[in-house]
Amino acid sequence: MSMNDDEGNTGHGKSKFGFSEAAKDAVEDYEGKHGKPPEGEVWKLNVLEQWVIVENPVRDYHVILGPGG
Numbered sequence: 556m557s558m559n560d561d562e563g564n565t566g567h568g569k570s571k572f573g574f575s576e577a578a579k580d581a582v583e584d585y586e587g588k589h590g591k592p593p594e595g596e597v598w599k600l601n602v603l604e605q606w607v608i609v610e611n612p613v614r615d616y617h618v619i620l621g622p623g624g
Contacts, residue, residue: 563588565603565621574605577618585620599623 566585570576585600592598601623608615 565619566600567617567619569615569617571615574616574618577605577616578602578620581618581620 566581566583566588568577568579568581568584570580582600599622600620602618603621604617604619606617607613608617
């Protein structure tokens with residue numbers, strides 16, 4: 556895990572179905588920690604890290620999201 560993830564200011568997601576599903580999981584994790592954006596407000600989350608666990612074929616896709624500009 557990254558240092559940012561340890562600080563709780565990120566969302567970590569994983570999926571065996573690809574980065575898109577892992578990103579959705581990471582958003583849910585982030586919202587679980589910080590709540591959803593207020594009505595009419597948009598949050599931008601940057602991809603801070605992404606990686607795969609490979610066992611032929613790829614087994615798990617991981618994404619770490621954090622606040623962006």
